[in-house]
Amino acid sequence: MFWKAISFACLRLSNDIYSGGHIQLNKLRMASLSFIAIVTGTLVACSQGPSNDKDKAAPDASVPKANSTDYKGGAAELLVLDVNTGTTDEQFQKFFVEPVKAKHPQINLKKTVDTLDKLLAAGTAPDMVLVSNASLATMLEADIPEDLTQMFKTYGVNTAQLEPAVFQQLQKLGDQKALYGLPFYMNYGIMVHNRDIFDKFGVPYPKDVMTYEELLELGKKLTRSDGGTNYIGVMPPDLRQMYWQYGVPVFDKTKGKSSLTSDRHVQVFSLLKQFYSIPGYLDNGKHSHSVDLFFKEQRMAMYPNWVAAMVTFFDRAGTKDAFNWNVTAHPSYSDKQGLGKEVDFAIAVVNKSGKYREAAYQVLLSLYSQEVQTKFSKAGRLSVLKNDEIRKVYGEDSSVYKGKNLQSMFKVSPSPLPDSSKYDPKINALLIGEVVKSVMVDGTDINTALRNAEDKANKEIVIP
The missing domain is CATH 3.40.190.10 (Periplasmic binding protein-like II)
Structure with missing residues (x-):
């Protein structure tokens, strides 16, 4: 079979799937x-x-x-x-x-x-x-x-x-x-999209190259309920991946402490929050979605990830010929256009x-x-x-x-990737777990959530 064990992208994908983790299948990490x-x-x-x-x-x-x-x-x-x-x-x-x-x-x-x-x-x-x-x-x-x-x-x-x-x-x-x-x-990062959903709602297909702002607007148009079926316009990358793509580190080597409260950290988190805040994105208080919504259930319109990961997901679902889908480049930040996934x-x-x-x-x-x-x-x-x-x-x-x-x-x-440290994995786990949930589900202010996470990381992760 074409990809029995994909990539060291495998390490990166273990958490790329929101349901607990961009390989382990549910923790597949392709990281490509x-x-x-x-x-x-x-x-x-x-x-x-x-x-x-x-x-x-x-x-x-x-x-x-x-x-x-x-x-x-x-x-x-x-x-x-x-x-x-x-x-x-x-x-x-x-x-x-x-x-x-x-x-x-x-x-x-x-x-x-x-x-x-x-x-x-x-x-x-x-x-x-x-x-x-x-x-x-x-x-x-x-x-x-x-x-x-x-x-x-x-x-x-x-x-x-x-x-x-x-x-x-x-x-x-x-x-x-x-x-x-x-x-x-x-x-290499790409984005797959379900053209059947675009056709169903009369929305033009995504362009080959898009910014996150353009992706957000498309996501809003395609997140809706129809005939008893709830559709999700797009599942964005998790906060850790968004930081990686923007080049934002989570640890300051000079100070020897976690770094989560800069203007850039808040800027990226604020953009991500807009995706989670699309009406209909949260599902009964849950902010995470499974990739099965795209590959198996065909209820998700767009999904960015690794090119190698997509092969594995289609192979697992057995649906590559079940619907009309295609590929575009991975989305970019508006102030870093032309730069895709890390x-x-x-x-x-x-x-x-x-x-x-x-x-x-x-x-x-x-x-x-x-x-x-x-x-x-x-x-x-x-x-x-x-x-x-x-x-x-x-x-x-x-x-x-x-x-x-x-x-x-x-x-x-x-x-390009930001500077990294041996503390990054645990800090990132904290971010995509507790911090995102506290903001998206519990309504905590982004600055407060990041400040609390920074304090916790310095006390429980860095110092020990």
């Missing part, structure tokens, strides 16, 4: 992800790219370029740990093992099911780790990742071909000083203490070859390369998006 591929056989550095990529992206002419076919490291068996990218055993064979074996028969890859803690305790640290951008910090705390800046230069890897938001986030994760891995696929991608990390690092480099180079990136794209794992030809074949191995306006999603770019 954009990937560089520059090498096929002989790696050649590209001469094009933004000038701000030169520090770490452009090949160093003083360093001899290596050829991927010239690997002389001998026999090697690499232990690979997948932390949270959702790479299935079948995908591991198809995208990792087989392409590498075809070029370098002496390199073997073995995927482990053990945890990092167990491997480290046993003295068998992984040679490579597959991890989401959101969880790279965990690897850094374990002192695993090698800085691949020199490897990029040696092998002529030109990061100018990467989705810019992916490379910028990779630099940010290394404090602009190091590149702790190579991205190998990404997720950037999300998977990274292949090389253990800096690994015995077979040269062999690991060959695996990375294989992952980023156009051949493998194209295979990723066809299988529904979006390439990190900003390559129109590779993007055009996205999802070809699945029939879910066949005939749909899928390319519209690329009319916006991923939004």
Whole structure:
């Protein structure tokens, strides 16, 4: 089946579904992800790219370029740990093992099911780790990742071909000083809409690119009751995701405290409240809705989320051909137009203490070859390369998006993520749980709710 275990978007989706959580199915988290591929056989550095990529992206002419076919490291068996990218055993064979074996028969890859803690305790640290951008910090705390800046230069890897938001986030994760891995696929935000509902109420279909304000107005027109059926115009992202997309952090590293009461926090929350305040949106005092309203019951007109998540939801509901639906780009903020859902991608990390690092480099180079990136794209794992030809074949191995306006999603770019901290998950859980409910259901003032949440976070989450 096309997506048995989708994405590290999987971690992000666990809470993207309001009913308790943008994967676990009810906690599916796709969190979906954009990937560089520059090498096929002989790696050649590209001469094009933004000038701000030169520090770490452009090949160093003083360093001899290596050829991927010239690997002389001998026999090697690499232990690979997948932390949270959702790479299935079948995908591991198809995208990792087989392409590498075809070029370098002496390199073997073995995927482990053990945890990092167990491997480290046993003295068998992984040679490579597959991890989401959101969880790279965990690897850094374990002192695993090698800085691949020199490897990029040696092998002529030109990061100018990467989705810019992916490379910028990779630099940010290394404090602009190091590149702790190579991205190998990404997720991307889109919005699906039920055209049957639009037709039923005589409302024009959504434009390919819309602001949240425009989405709000459409949502108002389509949230209504008809013939005993209650329709929901749109389920917006949760507060955590809205903050991510706007670049608003929930922790101030300088002060060492949670940060929830700035004007920007209030601004974003106020916009979200307008969606919840649409007459008919709340259901008997409940502010959360299940994605089943769109995919199974066909009572929701619009739903923004990850492109990979939609495949899983349709697969679960078995309704992709049951109604007339289509795709647009993910909505943007009016003052940040052209920026959609937050950037999300998977990274292949090389253990800096690994015995077979040269062999690991060959695996990375294989992952980023156009051949493998194209295979990723066809299988529904979006390439990190900003390559129109590779993007055009996205999802070809699945029939879910066949005939749909899928390319519209690329009319916006991923939004940069705000600074993050180890406290973020618990603070975000507080936001999308208690805080939103207190405002939307109990009628608490936004400023008061955020101030109370900030105090609680500092007492119960940060200080301990």
